[in-house]
Amino acid sequence: MSVLLKVRNLSRHYGTRVGCEDVSFDLHPGELLCIVGESGSGKSTLLNTVAAQLAPTSGSVSYRQRDGQWLSVNALSEADRRRLAREEWGFVTQNPRDGLRLNVSAGANVAERLMALGMRNYSQLRGIARSWLERVEIDPERIDDAPTGFSGGMQQRLQIARTLVTQPRLVFMDEPTAGLDVSVQARILDLLRRLVNELGLAAVMVTHDLAVARLLAARTIVMQRGRVVETGLTDQILDDPQHPYTQLLVSSVLTT
Amino acid sequence: MTYNFAFLDEDTKRMLRRSLLKAVAIPGYQVPFGSREMPLPYGWGTGGIQVTAALLGPDDVLKVIDQGADDTTNAVNIRRFFARVAGVATTERTVDATLIQTRHRIPETSLREDQILVFQVPEPEPLRTLEPREAETRTLHALADYGLMHVKLYEDIAQYGHIATSYDYPVRVDGRFLTSPSPIPKFDNPKLHQSPALMLFGAGREKRLYAIPPYTQVESLAFDDHPFEIQHWEHQCELCGSGESYLDEVIVDDRGTRMFVCSDTDFCGQRRAEAQA
Amino acid sequence: MTAALMLELRDLSKSFELHHQHGARLNVLRGLDLRLHAGECVVLSGASGAGKSTLLRVIYANYRPSLGAVHVRHDGRWLDLAKATPHEVLDVRRRTLGYVSQFLRVIPRVPALDIVAEPLLQAGASPQLARQRASEMLHRLNVPERLWSLPPGTFSGGEQQRVNIARGLIVPRPILLLDEPTASLDATNRAVVAELLTEARAAGSAVLGIFHDEDMRDQVATRLFPMQALEAA
Numbered sequence: 123m124s125v126l127l128k129v130r131n132l133s134r135h136y137g138t139r140v141g142c143e144d145v146s147f148d149l150h151p152g153e154l155l156c157i158v159g160e161s162g163s164g165k166s167t168l169l170n171t172v173a174a175q176l177a178p179t180s181g182s183v184s185y186r187q188r189d190g191q192w193l194s195v196n197a198l199s200e201a202d203r204r205r206l207a208r209e210e211w212g213f214v215t216q217n218p219r220d221g222l223r224l225n226v227s228a229g230a231n232v233a234e235r236l237m238a239l240g241m242r243n244y245s246q247l248r249g250i251a252r253s254w255l256e257r258v259e260i261d262p263e264r265i266d267d268a269p270t271g272f273s274g275g276m277q278q279r280l281q282i283a284r285t286l287v288t289q290p291r292l293v294f295m296d297e298p299t300a301g302l303d304v305s306v307q308a309r310i311l312d313l314l315r316r317l318v319n320e321l322g323l324a325a326v327m328v329t330h331d332l333a334v335a336r337l338l339a340a341r342t343i344v345m346q347r348g349r350v351v352e353t354g355l356t357d358q359i360l361d362d363p364q365h366p367y368t369q370l371l372v373s374s375v376l377t378t
Numbered sequence: 379m380t381y382n383f384a385f386l387d388e389d390t391k392r393m394l395r396r397s398l399l400k401a402v403a404i405p406g407y408q409v410p411f412g413s414r415e416m417p418l419p420y421g422w423g424t425g426g427i428q429v430t431a432a433l434l435g436p437d438d439v440l441k442v443i444d445q446g447a448d449d450t451t452n453a454v455n456i457r458r459f460f461a462r463v464a465g466v467a468t469t470e471r472t473v474d475a476t477l478i479q480t481r482h483r484i485p486e487t488s489l490r491e492d493q494i495l496v497f498q499v500p501e502p503e504p505l506r507t508l509e510p511r512e513a514e515t516r517t518l519h520a521l522a523d524y525g526l527m528h529v530k531l532y533e534d535i536a537q538y539g540h541i542a543t544s545y546d547y548p549v550r551v552d553g554r555f556l557t558s559p560s561p562i563p564k565f566d567n568p569k570l571h572q573s574p575a576l577m578l579f580g581a582g583r584e585k586r587l588y589a590i591p592p593y594t595q596v597e598s599l600a601f602d603d604h605p606f607e608i609q610h611w612e613h614q615c616e617l618c619g620s621g622e623s624y625l626d627e628v629i630v631d632d633r634g635t636r637m638f639v640c641s642d643t644d645f646c647g648q649r650r651a652e653a654q655a
Numbered sequence: 656m657t658a659a660l661m662l663e664l665r666d667l668s669k670s671f672e673l674h675h676q677h678g679a680r681l682n683v684l685r686g687l688d689l690r691l692h693a694g695e696c697v698v699l700s701g702a703s704g705a706g707k708s709t710l711l712r713v714i715y716a717n718y719r720p721s722l723g724a725v726h727v728r729h730d731g732r733w734l735d736l737a738k739a740t741p742h743e744v745l746d747v748r749r750r751t752l753g754y755v756s757q758f759l760r761v762i763p764r765v766p767a768l769d770i771v772a773e774p775l776l777q778a779g780a781s782p783q784l785a786r787q788r789a790s791e792m793l794h795r796l797n798v799p800e801r802l803w804s805l806p807p808g809t810f811s812g813g814e815q816q817r818v819n820i821a822r823g824l825i826v827p828r829p830i831l832l833l834d835e836p837t838a839s840l841d842a843t844n845r846a847v848v849a850e851l852l853t854e855a856r857a858a859g860s861a862v863l864g865i866f867h868d869e870d871m872r873d874q875v876a877t878r879l880f881p882m883q884a885l886e887a888a
Contacts, residue, residue, distance in 0.1 A: 200517070200521075201520065201521050204521055204523060208523070208525075226533060227533060227536055230529045230532050230533050233529075234526075234528075235525070237528040238523065238525030238528075242528075242601050242602045243601060243602045244532065244601040244602075244604050247532065247601075248536075266536050266537070
């Protein structure tokens, strides 16, 4: 099973302030990697830098495309970056309003990426949109409604549908359930778990919630103050934490 | 006061011609230009007038139409303006013109290779209503990233059952740039495709020029199962009997009696003249 | 013909360093050697605190060994889990090494049938086949059918344990680790588990388990591996 994404010594600074520093990891197809850490740990900076939304200060990100060719992500032109984001990658933002077109119907939101890839049959687009709405547990009758009238959880599920409809090879997710009610969160996490399995997605997910990491990720990276303090199997990190900070994090989690 | 030939100074004409050459070299691409202050406000055709002024030579024959008619106030004023500042011959007959300036219509009469059609354009950016940021639309054009326009068409079909745009219908020029054909009715869109005449577009307020060179492929956007369709009327022109031209609906009295007549006054007049002969 | 060696532990040690308790150090395993062959059922015996659960978890790579090797026969080759990459460990867990933990980890909203079917789905079986085998397992373990479509969060301890066992055994694996799989079960169901393990062994699996119940041990064990708690350092 060959590697899909190679991150080597990746650093991103904001002037003298360290966003993330010297991070390296590999990602394989079908693997979900969680980046956990508290506020200010650099996890979002790391995600955005890997996803080419921020330019790295040093280090490299390499991605193996569908045709097997390796791409140096940080050396991409804007055109190629956008094409990659459109054709092979997906990004689920924390706030669904940042990842949706709010003034356009739910169906158009789901169909957009398909149209951007060249699909030109209206009935087919609509059919796919409907089935994806069902898949993310949104009533397909709401296909022509604008998402401004949706609840936060529904908007997030719509964003997930919009992103995954093109079956991207690599998905980035930035705290996709933060700020949502617990029951809503459970629903979305269950959905993500099923979809990741069904579609065989590779994903990098940022979360501050260790339970989310345990539920979804086979591997986890723990960050503190911009640096990786521990990395490995999720269950090993959570059940047998080695680093003092990881031990602190794990012991701080409240249980019901 | 005497004006330079066709009102604009030679340097300005040179600037315009350079921009026009660039526009012709990149079909459908919006070229920024230094739009000048003209003796009529923005929104009244200053873009079209600047293009015409840059192109006119003493042997040209100019026709000016507004919504297909030679006799509206605007068409008359612009034609008289050029007659005065360029001394060129003017005409109402499409077949006699070498340069035709138009607002919102393409003449029914087929154009020839030796003719130029100059369009007045209010908003050159076809994506403007969907994406208000200029920096972003420029990037989308550079990347040929036109998914957004298809989103709009999808929404139309979802909401109205068909694509609701009836004028200023977006086209893809030479398989590359998404272009606004100006607010011509979609009825006229097929005339853009493989036209023998050169077609130039000027937007004075927005300071953009673009071109569709002769014999260029121009495709109106659509879905495979909702193909592009032009308007059809059940009526024929009441004056000349044409069943193929774009018809205007005219109210003729206070009781709301209506009449359908050709929007292209020259076309209609020619047909009537031939019928009487 | 001697049965194939499937698992070998060499000089295995495990200590926990508790950084937030003044660096206290907990020594649980020291210098352990163990060999496990196909068809065997080795039962770890010893009092509470002897480190039996810890040993299973170290083998499964749920805990990181402090010293020593965990050699596993995977794909016809030997792999030391103590030094393997996470990617390799995941592959071993997927195909070679199964683990039935002491308690079911409850995932909200997922029905019991799907929880049991999941490992088979991930192994590539069709959803229909996976569900069918899952229902066979649950049926065999006497989990009432009315519970199959419910998430196990509200099940009794015994019911949860049986779901856990079904999930752990649905995909035959060359090596099986079991941590008190029958603690909450009645005699009938303990017998079912014993049967399942016998079948697994007959199919060539090597089993390493912890069973508190003496009867159960007598039924399933081919060998005992006694363990003793270490003195605190």
